[in-house]
Amino acid sequence: MKRALVIGASGGIGSAMCAEFTRRGYDVVGVSRSLDGLDVTDEASVAEVLGRLEGQFEVVFNATGALEVDGAAPEKSVRQLDAKAMSDQFAVNCIGPALVLKHAARLLPKEVRSVLAVLSARVGSIGDNRLGGWHSYRASKAAVNQIVRGAAIELGRTHKDCICVALHPGTVATEFTRKYLGRHPAVEPEVAAARLVDVIEGLQPAQSGGFYDYAMKEIPW
Template sequence: MTGLLTFGPGAKAAVFGASGGIGSALVDLLNRDPAVDTVFALSRHRPDNSDDSIPWIPFDLDSEETLQTASDRLKAGVGSLRIVLVATGILHDERGVVPEKTIKSLAGTAMDRSFKINATGPALIAKHVAPLLSKDKKSILVFLSARVGSITDNGKGGWYSYRASKAALHMIVKTLSIELRRTNPRAICVAIHPGTVHTPLSRPFVAEKARTAMQPHDAAVYILNVINGLELHHSGRIWDWQSKEVEP
């Protein structure tokens, strides 16, 4: 099979959020790509349709201990990684997180929760996996983010918690890229906006048949194409699914 990745053979990859709409599509594509030797799928629960040939490792963003254990298992399994994709995130949940239309609907606990899952959690993943990125060859750490986290692009307002937590994620990516330049000059760290995609995250806000939204498989193909084009000078920046830069 012809693969999508131009990474060279033998690449080891890991996807955090492997149970999600986009995360599971990324695992599926990476698993079938001849450039990839092993893809590790990481999620809170083992996905129902998981493939036994794909190593699964549990983690929960609510527990840093599980991230330490997951990174120990990755280290034991592969030594070093060329591609790490962080596809976790929330826009709404059953605990009261909603995209607020007005400041009047802001709830502190819900905003804290958005920051925990969309900013603090990915930062802790970076803390535990950055040391595993390959130092011999180019490696890439991608955080799925959202264009609405761009302060420059905010023309409509609303969605306070989601926007602010993704803006915080962008600062984490920028700061990490500066540190990686010193500690691992071959490592690239970026945020990618996947476009609007039919997944549980977007379901309440995007009609099932809306043509403006992509299927997860197509979004995953675009994300791998963005990864193919990344060079060191792209690190620390935000890219959309069409490889166009998003202003912070």
């Protein structure tokens, strides 16, 4: 039986991913702040929680992230930039996933196909940015995409069949996004999870280091 580890398992997308992996026959382990006291911005916490885990996982999926931290809404212009709010965004959306990558790599098998996927967002694409705004969130997601790219190169040297990618789930109706949806079409977490697992199961090793959406279309950096 394949095993899947979901980081951020108590969130809207994370819990849906746990359910979808279970539905497809995976042995699923989920960790989160509410379940395990995991604070992805604190390396000691990441090392302690992930250090408890034994065995190997064919899939490690990081569903952590935040659009708002301590009530700081996304900026509408550069005039609204605030140093602490920007630092908080980077802590949660870039440094946290980077620390998870650091400590989760030992859980990946070296001899068989594996996937290490990080939840990113299309707004982290520099090439696709045509609206401006949301500067801290955009920049933190662009930064985690770079972390994924670099980690994929390193993992490729030791884990020949490991696929390390950044994934955009589409617009998902969760507490995380609800007040920002407006007229944008959104899917329920269960639909997003099914799409993401389809992508995870369909990725090939040559696609490691890429940035893909829920339909496995490559997103420009």
